[in-house]
Amino acid sequence: MGFKWVVTWVCPRARHDNPGKFDDIVVAFSIFLFLFTVDYETKSPYFGAICGRVANVVAGAQFDLEGQTYKLYENRPPLSVHGGKAGFDKKTWQAEVVGDNKLSLTYVSPHLEENYPGELTSSVTYSLDDHSALTLQYAATTTRTTVLNLTNHAYFNLAGHGHGHLNDHRLKVFSDKYLVLDDIYVPTGEIQKVDGSPFDFQSPVKVDVSRLQSIQDGLGYFNTFPLENAGQLKLAARMEHAPTGRYLECRTTEPGVSFYTSGYMPQIAGKAGAQYKQFCAFSLEAQHFPDSIHHPNFPTTVLKSGETYTQTTVYTFGVM
Numbered sequence: 001m002g003f004k005w006v007v008t009w010v011c012p013r014a015r016h017d018n019p020g021k022f023d024d025i026v027v028a029f030s031i032f033l034f035l036f037t038v039d040y041e042t043k044s045p046y047f048g049a050i051c052g053r054v055a056n057v058v059a060g061a062q063f064d065l066e067g068q069t070y071k072l073y074e075n076r077p078p079l080s081v082h083g084g085k086a087g088f089d090k091k092t093w094q095a096e097v098v099g100d101n102k103l104s105l106t107y108v109s110p111h112l113e114e115n116y117p118g119e120l121t122s123s124v125t126y127s128l129d130d131h132s133a134l135t136l137q138y139a140a141t142t143t144r145t146t147v148l149n150l151t152n153h154a155y156f157n158l159a160g161h162g163h164g165h166l167n168d169h170r171l172k173v174f175s176d177k178y179l180v181l182d183d184i185y186v187p188t189g190e191i192q193k194v195d196g197s198p199f200d201f202q203s204p205v206k207v208d209v210s211r212l213q214s215i216q217d218g219l220g221y222f223n224t225f226p227l228e229n230a231g232q233l234k235l236a237a238r239m240e241h242a243p244t245g246r247y248l249e250c251r252t253t254e255p256g257v258s259f260y261t262s263g264y265m266p267q268i269a270g271k272a273g274a275q276y277k278q279f280c281a282f283s284l285e286a287q288h289f290p291d292s293i294h295h296p297n298f299p300t301t302v303l304k305s306g307e308t309y310t311q312t313t314v315y316t317f318g319v320m
Helices: 038-042
Strands: 014-016 022-024 049-051 062-065 068-071 094-098 102-109 120-128 133-142 151-153 169-173 177-181 187-193 205-207 222-226 234-241 246-252 256-260 283-287 309-319
Touching: 151 283, 169 256, 177 222, 234 256, 234 283, 246 283, 283 309
Parallel strands: none
Antiparallel strands: 014 022, 049 151, 062 068, 094 102, 102 120, 120 133, 133 309, 169 205, 169 234, 177 187, 222 256, 234 246, 246 309, 256 283
């Protein structure tokens, strides 16, 4: 029997700042013995989740593959988001502790679960080193052609999980392009230069509530930035919080990183009595591009039998 593991997080959650003060920087629910609480099963906005089979959005909640149309569940009509009604975030993963610093999770998704074709076997291994770097290594195989886009959806606030807003955070993204979104926030297929746009993070940019309220009808950022050298581990983004001196760096082999500022976060009670709300946290989600199945110019999310999907993403925590 598997366990419902909450990756909330297998990481250095308590992070000291410049004066040496420790604080928990991961926005999440309270957990006991690493088992899911009712909050995680019924209320979680993907706190710390592995999202799949297809993270982010699938436009029209359907796709065509090898001459067949697959209709998906519309959990944000008219879109299917983060795997549908019961995506990988709601599944029971087999868990194994490996050595002193690794946790391996495995899940076998049956053929046509959430109407995705193929029996898919996925594994994610979390390992933590002595330098506050958490490495996520993904692998997946399928029995027949399917679509796949996995990511991790951890939420952070470098000022402390209960801080309540993202003021004084500063972001740098190592990309000069972004995916253009339509009026329902789905990629159009167009990739534009960030220069002169609100999506230019080539130099560190202050992230605060007033800025977020001016982006995308007041929903803030949930944008994907293409990265060079897909398949190679490279620095994708760095977030800093000057008052504490804390920083978080994200490295990945994926072709994109999505920056999300919890624009859809409901008013919700979190751990240690914290009250979470819109713009209280950010995510840096390493992944393929959203809705890639509908855009031939995007890196493919099609996985065939005999192929192995792999991804490595590293989150490094430190003090400036």
